[in-house]
Amino acid sequence: MSKIIEKNILILILISFTFFLGKWLISFIYFIQEDLVLKVINVSHQDSSMYFHYVKSFADFNFNENFNSSIGQNELLLYPIGSIIFHSILYKFIGITSFIILELISIFIFLFIFYLIFRQFKISNINSIFFASTMFVLPIIIEQLNFLGIVEVNTFTQNFYNLRFPRPLISQLYFFIFIFISIISFRDEMFKLKYLLSLSLIMSLTLSSFFFIFFIQLFSYIFLLLIKYKKNFFKEIIKNYKNIVISLFAFVILITPFLTFLIGTSEAYSSRMGIFSINFEDKLFLVKHYIEKLTRLKILFFYAIIFFLFYFHSKFIKNNHDIIKIFLIIFIVSLLSPIIFILISNKISFLYHFNNMVVISSFLYLIIFVISFFTYLNSKIKIINIKKNFSIIGILVLIVFYNFDLSLKTLNEIKQNESRKEINEIILKIKYNKNLKIEDTNILTFNNLVLIWSILNDVKDLKIIDGTFSAKDDALTEIDLIESLKFLKLNKNDFENFISNKKVGYRYLNENARQIFWQKYQANSLFTFKNSNDFDKNVKDFVEKSSPFYSHQFAIPRFEQKRLIKKFVSTKRNNNYAPDIIILELKKNIINKSIIDLNAYCKTYSGDYFELFFLNKYCD
Numbered sequence: 298m299s300k301i302i303e304k305n306i307l308i309l310i311l312i313s314f315t316f317f318l319g320k321w322l323i324s325f326i327y328f329i330q331e332d333l334v335l336k337v338i339n340v341s342h343q344d345s346s347m348y349f350h351y352v353k354s355f356a357d358f359n360f361n362e363n364f365n366s367s368i369g370q371n372e373l374l375l376y377p378i379g380s381i382i383f384h385s386i387l388y389k390f391i392g393i394t395s396f397i398i399l400e401l402i403s404i405f406i407f408l409f410i411f412y413l414i415f416r417q418f419k420i421s422n423i424n425s426i427f428f429a430s431t432m433f434v435l436p437i438i439i440e441q442l443n444f445l446g447i448v449e450v451n452t453f454t455q456n457f458y459n460l461r462f463p464r465p466l467i468s469q470l471y472f473f474i475f476i477f478i479s480i481i482s483f484r485d486e487m488f489k490l491k492y493l494l495s496l497s498l499i500m501s502l503t504l505s506s507f508f509f510i511f512f513i514q515l516f517s518y519i520f521l522l523l524i525k526y527k528k529n530f531f532k533e534i535i536k537n538y539k540n541i542v543i544s545l546f547a548f549v550i551l552i553t554p555f556l557t558f559l560i561g562t563s564e565a566y567s568s569r570m571g572i573f574s575i576n577f578e579d580k581l582f583l584v585k586h587y588i589e590k591l592t593r594l595k596i597l598f599f600y601a602i603i604f605f606l607f608y609f610h611s612k613f614i615k616n617n618h619d620i621i622k623i624f625l626i627i628f629i630v631s632l633l634s635p636i637i638f639i640l641i642s643n644k645i646s647f648l649y650h651f652n653n654m655v656v657i658s659s660f661l662y663l664i665i666f667v668i669s670f671f672t673y674l675n676s677k678i679k680i681i682n683i684k685k686n687f688s689i690i691g692i693l694v695l696i697v698f699y700n701f702d703l704s705l706k707t708l709n710e711i712k713q714n715e716s717r718k719e720i721n722e723i724i725l726k727i728k729y730n731k732n733l734k735i736e737d738t739n740i741l742t743f744n745n746l747v748l749i750w751s752i753l754n755d756v757k758d759l760k761i762i763d764g765t766f767s768a769k770d771d772a773l774t775e776i777d778l779i780e781s782l783k784f785l786k787l788n789k790n791d792f793e794n795f796i797s798n799k800k801v802g803y804r805y806l807n808e809n810a811r812q813i814f815w816q817k818y819q820a821n822s823l824f825t826f827k828n829s830n831d832f833d834k835n836v837k838d839f840v841e842k843s844s845p846f847y848s849h850q851f852a853i854p855r856f857e858q859k860r861l862i863k864k865f866v867s868t869k870r871n872n873n874y875a876p877d878i879i880i881l882e883l884k885k886n887i888i889n890k891s892i893i894d895l896n897a898y899c900k901t902y903s904g905d906y907f908e909l910f911f912l913n914k915y916c917d
Contacts (some may be wrong), residue, residue, distance in 0.1 A: 305326065305422050309412060312430055312692065313405035318648040320707045320772035324557040327711055334393045334726045334753050338746055339717055341396065341593040345462035347745065349396070350752045350766045351376055354600065355385040357439055360558070363769035364752075365777070372563035375570060379471065379506030379543040380463030380553045393753060396462070403466050407458060410473045417480050418617050418672050427688035427695075428668060433458065434695045437662070437702050452656040453565060460722060468507035471499050475514045479623050488537035490494040493544035501548050505555035509650040513658070517627045524626070557703060566768040571816030571848055572646045573824055582823060583639050583648070586845055590652075591632065603628065606666050614673045624662040631658040649846040665787075716906035717883075723902055723909045725881060732915045733877060741810065742880035743888050745909075760876070764815040770884055771817075775864060778813055783870045785891035792865045795887050798836050798852045803841075805836060809887060810852045821845050829854040 324331075324340045325794070338346040351374070354362050360373050375391060387395035411429035415435075436454040443450045458465050478499065482492040496518065504511040506618050526533045536540065575583070600706065603625070635651035711717070724747075727735060739758035740751050751759060752766065760777045762769075769777075799807045805820060818826050820836075823845035830837055831854040843850055853861075879898065883889050883906055893900075899916040902909035 304428065305412070306409070307424055309408045309429070310405055312696065313401060313408055315696045316404050316433060316699055317401045319703045323704060323707045323711070328717070328721065331721045332728065332750075335721055335724050335746070335750055336395050337396050337800065338749055338753075339714070341462060342466075344465075345460075346749050347763070347765065348377075348381070348463055349749055351558060352384045352388050352395075352653070352755055353380045355381055356389040356483075361768055362757075363767045363773070364762050365755060365769065365773065369542070370568060372770070372828050373558050373561035374768050375462060375562040375566065376555070376558050377468075377506050379502035379559070380467045380506070380751075382502075383467070384462075400460055400462075400466070402435070403460075406470055406472065410470065410477055414473075414477050414480065415668065417484075417620060418669065419468060420668075420672060421510055423688045423719070427691050428696050430692050432664070434699045437699060441702075449656050452653055453660045454829060456653045457657050457660065459488070461564075464507055468503065468510060471503040471506060473512045473597050475498050475503070476623070476627070477511075477519075479521060479627075480517060480620055483525060483619060483623060487518075487522055487525060488533055488540055490540040494547060497544045497548040498551065500557075501551035504552055507650070512638055513588060513627060513631050513654060515636060516637065516892040517623075517630045520626050521623065524622070527866060543854070549814065563768050563770060565771045565774070565817075568817045569764040569815040570646065572644055573819075574644050575642075579823060580639050583645075583845055584636055585634055587603060587639075599659070610666060610669065616673055616676070617669050621662075621666060624658075624665045628655075628658040628662045631655045649848060649850045652846060662738055679755075719902075719904040719907045720744075722904070723747075723907055724750060726901055726909060730911070730915060730917075732917070733911075738877040739785070739875075740878045741876035741878070743809075744880060744882045745812070747880050758876075761813075764811075764813050764817070774813060775861065776868065779865050779868045780871045780874055782865075783868070784874055784876075785888070785893070787887065787890060789862065789866060791887055791890060793858075793862055796853055796861055798832070800839070804847075804850045805839065805852045806849070807851055807853075809885070810853065813850075814853075816848065818851050818853045818857075819848060821847045825852070826854050826857055829856065831855045875912060877912045877915060881908045881910075882905060 320340055324336060328336060328339075335516070354360065354374065355378075360376075362374070377650040384399055387399060391398075403661055407427045408426075411432045412425045415425035415428045416422070418425075436457050436459065439450060440454040443454070456465060458469050460466055475496070478492060478495050482489070485492070496514075500511060503514060508864075512630055522533075523530055596776050607621060607625050611618055631651075631654045634654070635648060638651070639645065639648075727733075727738075735751075736755035736757065738756060739760070740747070740750075740756055741760060742748060743761055746762055748759060748761075748763060748766070761781050762777075764774070779792070782795070786796075795807075796810045797807065798805055801808070810818070820826075820832075820840045821843040822841055825832075825840065830841070832840060832852060833855070834854055840850070840852060875897065879893060881888060881891055881893075883904075893910050898912060900908060901911050901916070
C-alpha cells in the first residue's frame, strides 16, 4: 500500500471518528452511571434497538427462541443475515460494545466507498475526501434546506444513509459497494472472476439483508452487461461461462442459510413481519396503482429533467459519461424493479421501500451529475489554486456542522426523554439485587426498551414480547397476552380498549395491540386481515382509500375483535403464573390501570413514569 493511500485512509479514519464521537460523548457525559447495555439501546439511532435481538440470538445460535421456557418450538426466526452477520460475530466475542465499534467502522466504510467512487472521476485525493464527507452530511444539509417540506426530499434525507441499524447503516453500504464495483468493472471486463465473485458476495449479503436493493443490483448489472457488450453479449457469456458458473455457485452457497430461515419460519411470524401472498388480480391492482403514481405530471416533469441532463452531459461534457450512464441505469431499473418483482413473486412485503429506492437513485444521479459538471468546469476554467485548502476548510466546516446539528438533536432528545433516568434506576435495582439472577428471572413488562435490555441480558422468560422478537405461534401469543392482562387484573372492557381501532394522526394505529401482532392486522386498500371489510364505517372508508404501499396502518376487523374478546372471557386466570419482576409504564394507556397484589409483591421503585415490583422472595 502506497504512502499516499495510507495517508488518505488515515484521514478518512480521523473524519469517521469525528462524525462518530459526538452523540456517544454527550451520552457518556450526561449519563455516567447508566448501564452500558441500556446506554447503547438509548443512543442507537431511532428504532435500531428493535433489531438487536436478531444479533443476540444469531450469535447464540438460538434460532427459534419464544421466551417461554415451558413450551418448545421448532419454527425459525427470519433473520436479515446480511445485515446482522458482522454484528453477531463481533457480539459473540465482545458483547454490547460491538454495536459501538461497528457504527464507527460503518461510517469509515461509507466514506471510503465514496472516496473511491469520486477518485474514478480523476478528482484529487483531498477533493474526493471532501466530496465523500459531503455525501455523509448531505442528508442533514438537505433536511435543513427543505423549508417546503417536500415529501420526496424527506424520503431521501431519511433513507439515503444514517446510523439506523441495520438499515441503512449496513444494508445501504452493500448498495454503494455495488455501484463502485459496477463502475470499475464497466471500465474493464465485466465477466472477470474477481468482479463476479465480489458481486456474488455483495448481492448475497444484500438479498439476505434488504431484498429491494438486490433486485435493483441484479437488473442493473444485467442492463450494464447488455449495454457494454451489445451483440456480443451471448458470445461473452459462452466465453466466460466458467467464471459465471463459479460465481453463481458461490452465490447459492452464500444465500442458502437465509433461504433455510425463510422456509423454516412460521406463517404466523411471516404475517407479523408483513409477508403476504398475492394472486393475479392483486398483481394487476398493484401494477396499475404503481404506474398511476409514476405517471403523475410532476413526476413526468422530473423524469424529463433527468433525461435532459443525461443528453446535455453526453453532448457537452462527455468526460466520465460512462459513470453517469451507470447511475442513470440504476435509476431506470429502480423504476422498473417494483413491477418486475410484483409480476414474478407470489408474496410481497413493505412495497413502499421500492419507492424509497427510486427517490434515492434519482437523487444520487443528480448529485453525481453535479459533481461531474463541477469537475468538467474545474478542468476547463482552472477555478482556483487554493482548491486543496478549500477542500480542507470544507471538511472542517462539515465536521463542525454535523456535530453541532447532532449535538442539538441529542441534547433535545435527552431533555424530552425524561423517562430515561427512571429506566436506568430500575435496571440498576434489578442488576444489583443480590437475591436474584437476571438470566433466571421471569419479567413482565410492556416496555420495549426493557424487553430488549432483558433479551441482551439472557432473560429467557418474557410472557409479553414484541411480535417481531419471537416466532411463537398466534395461539400462544394470544394466550400469553390474555394471561398477562388478567394477572394485572384488567377486565373485559380494558381488553376491548386494548384491541380497538384508533386513529392516531394520519392513520389508524393502535400501538398497544400492534406491539403484539404487528403486520398481522395491516390494513390498506389491498390488504386486510383475511381480506375482510368488516370494519366500522369510518374505519372501512379510510382503509379503502389507503394506498396499497401503505404498510404501517393497523386495524383489526370486527369479527376478529369478537373472537379475541370471547377468548379473553373464556380463558381462566393462570394461577401458576407469577413473574419475578413487574415493570409498569405509568404513561402507557390501559396498562396503567393494572393492579398488583401487594401481599405477593413489594413495590421497589415508584417514579413519574415507571413502577418496579419484586416478588416477595426477592425483596430486601
